[in-house]
Amino acid sequence: MSDKFTKAMARNIFYGGSLFFILLFIGLTVDTSSALPKRDHRENITPQVAMGKDVWEKNDCIGCHTLLGEGAYYAPELGNVYQRRGGDQGGGAFIKAWIKAQPSKAPGRRQMPQFNLTEEELEALVAFLKWTSEINTADWPPNIEG
Ligand code: HEC
Numbered sequence: 001m002s003d004k005f006t007k008a009m010a011r012n013i014f015y016g017g018s019l020f021f022i023l024l025f026i027g028l029t030v031d032t033s034s035a036l037p038k039r040d041h042r043e044n045i046t047p048q049v050a051m052g053k054d055v056w057e058k059n060d061c062i063g064c065h066t067l068l069g070e071g072a073y074y075a076p077e078l079g080n081v082y083q084r085r086g087g088d089q090g091g092g093a094f095i096k097a098w099i100k101a102q103p104s105k106a107p108g109r110r111q112m113p114q115f116n117l118t119e120e121e122l123e124a125l126v127a128f129l130k131w132t133s134e135i136n137t138a139d140w141p142p143n144i145e146g
Helices: 006-038 047-058 089-098 121-131
Strands: none
Touching: 006 121, 089 121
C-alpha cells in the first residue's frame, strides 16, 4: 500500500461513500413507505372519521392541544385520549360529556371554551379521536398526557 494519500484514493472514498449512503437512504425510504400504511390503519378512515377531523380543524383544537405530540402545549395530548379515558368502555362518552360541560370554571384550572357542537359533530369527533388512538405510533408521545 502506498504511503501517500492520493487524489484517486480521496475520489474513491467520496464516490463510494456517497453511493453507500444514497442506497441506504433509498432503502430506508422504501421501508418507511411500505410500513406506514399498516401503522396508520388508513383503511379505517370512514366518512365519520373524516368529518371529525373537519370539526377538529374548524374549531382549532390544535391551538391548545397536541395530537400525537404536534400542536400547542396549553392543554393535554388528545391523540390517545379515547384510550386514556376508558377506550370502548366509556372513552367516547367521556369525550362527549367533557366537551359539553366546558368551560368547567374550576378555580385555578386552565379553561376550555364551549363550542356548542351538535350531537353529530360530537360523534364525529369521537370517531376521529378513536381512530387516532389506534394509530401505531411506537408509543409516541412518551408521556401519555403529552
Ligand atoms: C382555548 C384552549 C382550548 C381549546 C381551543 C380546546 N381545548 Fe380542550 N382542553 C383545554 C384545557 C385547558 C383542558 C384541560 C382542562 C382541565 O384539565 O381542567 C382541555 C381538555 C380537553 C379534554 C379532556 C382531556 C383529558 O385528558 O381528559 C378533551 C377531550 C378536549 N379538551 C377536547 C377538545 C376538543 C375536541 C377541542 C376542539 C373542538 C378542544 N378541546 C379545544 C383547552 C382547550
